Amino acid sequence: MKIVDGKNLAENDLSILKEEVKTRSNPPSLGVVQVGKDSASSLYVKKKQQAAKSIGLRVNIYEFSEDISAEELKREISLIEDEGVIVQLPLPSSLDSSEILNAVSAEKDIDMLSDLSTGMFYNGTTQALPPFVAAVRIVMKEYNVSLKGAHVVLVGSGRLTGKPLFVYLTREGATVTCVNRDTRDISQFTKKADIVISATGSPSLIKGEMLKKGAVVIDGGSGSLNGVVKGDVCRSSVEKKASLLSPVPGGVGPLTVCCLMHNLLSFYDGS
Amino acid sequence: MKIVDGKNLAENDLSILKEEVKTRSNPPSLGVVQVGKDSASSLYVKKKQQAAKSIGLRVNIYEFSEDISAEELKREISLIEDEGVIVQLPLPSSLDSSEILNAVSAEKDIDMLSDLSTGMFYNGTTQALPPFVAAVRIVMKEYNVSLKGAHVVLVGSGRLTGKPLFVYLTREGATVTCVNRDTRDISQFTKKADIVISATGSPSLIKGEMLKKGAVVIDGGSGSLNGVVKGDVCRSSVEKKASLLSPVPGGVGPLTVCCLMHNLLSFYDGS
Numbered sequence: 001m002k003i004v005d006g007k008n009l010a011e012n013d014l015s016i017l018k019e020e021v022k023t024r025s026n027p028p029s030l031g032v033v034q035v036g037k038d039s040a041s042s043l044y045v046k047k048k049q050q051a052a053k054s055i056g057l058r059v060n061i062y063e064f065s066e067d068i069s070a071e072e073l074k075r076e077i078s079l080i081e082d083e084g085v086i087v088q089l090p091l092p093s094s095l096d097s098s099e100i101l102n103a104v105s106a107e108k109d110i111d112m113l114s115d116l117s118t119g120m121f122y123n124g125t126t127q128a129l130p131p132f133v134a135a136v137r138i139v140m141k142e143y144n145v146s147l148k149g150a151h152v153v154l155v156g157s158g159r160l161t162g163k164p165l166f167v168y169l170t171r172e173g174a175t176v177t178c179v180n181r182d183t184r185d186i187s188q189f190t191k192k193a194d195i196v197i198s199a200t201g202s203p204s205l206i207k208g209e210m211l212k213k214g215a216v217v218i219d220g221g222s223g224s225l226n227g228v229v230k231g232d233v234c235r236s237s238v239e240k241k242a243s244l245l246s247p248v249p250g251g252v253g254p255l256t257v258c259c260l261m262h263n264l265l266s267f268y269d270g271s
Numbered sequence: 272m273k274i275v276d277g278k279n280l281a282e283n284d285l286s287i288l289k290e291e292v293k294t295r296s297n298p299p300s301l302g303v304v305q306v307g308k309d310s311a312s313s314l315y316v317k318k319k320q321q322a323a324k325s326i327g328l329r330v331n332i333y334e335f336s337e338d339i340s341a342e343e344l345k346r347e348i349s350l351i352e353d354e355g356v357i358v359q360l361p362l363p364s365s366l367d368s369s370e371i372l373n374a375v376s377a378e379k380d381i382d383m384l385s386d387l388s389t390g391m392f393y394n395g396t397t398q399a400l401p402p403f404v405a406a407v408r409i410v411m412k413e414y415n416v417s418l419k420g421a422h423v424v425l426v427g428s429g430r431l432t433g434k435p436l437f438v439y440l441t442r443e444g445a446t447v448t449c450v451n452r453d454t455r456d457i458s459q460f461t462k463k464a465d466i467v468i469s470a471t472g473s474p475s476l477i478k479g480e481m482l483k484k485g486a487v488v489i490d491g492g493s494g495s496l497n498g499v500v501k502g503d504v505c506r507s508s509v510e511k512k513a514s515l516l517s518p519v520p521g522g523v524g525p526l527t528v529c530c531l532m533h534n535l536l537s538f539y540d541g542s
Contacts, residue, residue, distance in 0.1 A: 114390070115390035115391045115394050115396055116387045118389075119385070119389035119390030119391070122386075123386050123430065124369070149455055162441075163441070166437060166449070167434070170428045170451065173452075175460070176449050177446065177449075178437070178448075182444035182446070189446070
């Protein structure tokens with residue numbers, strides 16, 4: 001039974017990126033759009049800011065009040081030039097997320113969340129991957145988990161997690177099942193899976209008895225229990241069944257931040 | 272055991288569309304881009320042309336020789352104005368399909384195959400559905416097949432079929448498994464499925480013994496055997512197990528053409 005050390009993998013990777021940044025005459029900067037003062041958002045913004053700074057990149061935070069209009073916010077976003085732009089989610093409920101995310105043009109959209117970037121990824125017209133997908137890819141490669149012919153069960157079909165993973169895993173030759181809140185008995189699927197990737201935000205949803213012996217389990221959850229970020233996996237019971245566990249915290253989370261930096265550097269490759 | 276009569280459903284639907292066209296002062300026309308002289312393509316072009324004409328719409332066929340350059344073809348496509356545009360696939364192998372499909376702007380892209388249209392569908396920022404998905408939706412509604420909580424196995428993850436169906440079915444609350452050529456034993460999945468939708472182009476891939484008693488089977492295949500279009504389903508054996516079969520020919524095929532006309536009329540709603 002191995003535990004993925006995402007923090008360590010991310011640190012190593014960031015130190016390589018830091019060397020790359022040193023070779024750039026004009027390294028890109030990271031623009032972070034934050035609307036309102038959601039505390040979880042602020043935490044994630046801080047992590048991305050820290051990662052960017054640690055590799056020598058400048059970060060510009062664009063803060064807006066919760067009552068900004070969609071038109072004004074879109075205009076502000078379109079005015080940001082020459083940097084990778086992320087819009088920290090969730091946005092206040094008064095704003096339509098898709099509409100705002102579409103204000104980020106594809107060449108700056110390092111989170112790959114606009115309709116155009118999404119379609120490019122989905123149709124394979126770009127090599128770039130959404131950061132969460134790229135993070136899962138790193139874990140699979142680092143721990144020699146083969147995807148071709150493997151049966152992967154995705155628990156949750158969210159825009160940031162399950163849906164893009166389906167696209168990626170299918171392309172890699174995996175057999176993919178996506179279960180959701182309407183699935184009558186999730187465990188009938190997870191029990192057969194070689195790999196389970198869960199991203200629902202329901203703490204302790206995934207338990208050891210739901211798994212096949214030796215399964216690979218990736219926790220992509222980020223729920224909240226009494227103010228603490230909690231994954232989807234009941235770690236104590238899953239550890240008894242799984243052969244590899246990517247936990248929360250310390251698994252794909254730090255790697256996702258790292259992969260955002262990869263996109264930033266490859267989108268602005270200085271050419 | 273019922274057999275989906277897609278031809279009849281499509282004819283009824285087209286006659287409703289015909290009445291709608293009569294109410295339009297300026298009905299849209301259909302622009303069909305065809306490169307080279309692939310015989311299967313010509314057949315599909317003819318069917319779309321017939322459907323459009325049957326409801327009173329004008330059709331413009333833009334024929335180009337096989338050796339047209341990507342640049343020239345993209346320019347020609349961008350010059351087509353004020354009509355729904357489809358690029359008949361497959362294109363000659365000298366052309367990159369994605370690059371050509373991206374020359375169709377989203378407001379004309381009634382097949383929904385460009386990166387932007389794909390992303391809009393995937394992210395739910397448009398109500399429109401790719402025609403094949405809309406055709407499957409009609410079958411499900413017409414025969415009262417409930418998707419919420421149902422387990423659907425998609426055989427094949429093609430750009431026109433499996434991938435967009437995954438997006439749609441997941442959104443409708445189905446549990447979706449996508450199997451492919453790397454899946455070790457397809458029947459272990461299909462045997463558990465409430466609904467099997469196959470679109471691989473492998474004639475007779477789906478046999479009765481691979482199904483659960485009472486399963487719904489949608490044949491979305493369009494392979495070719497001795498010059499005749501063949502579905503993926505071995506009809507004689509599947510009829511003994513399934514409760515509903517949408518066959519090839521005469522199932523989702525005519526409905527897909529019909530749904531293309533729906534998109535044409537809704538994209539150009541006269542407003």
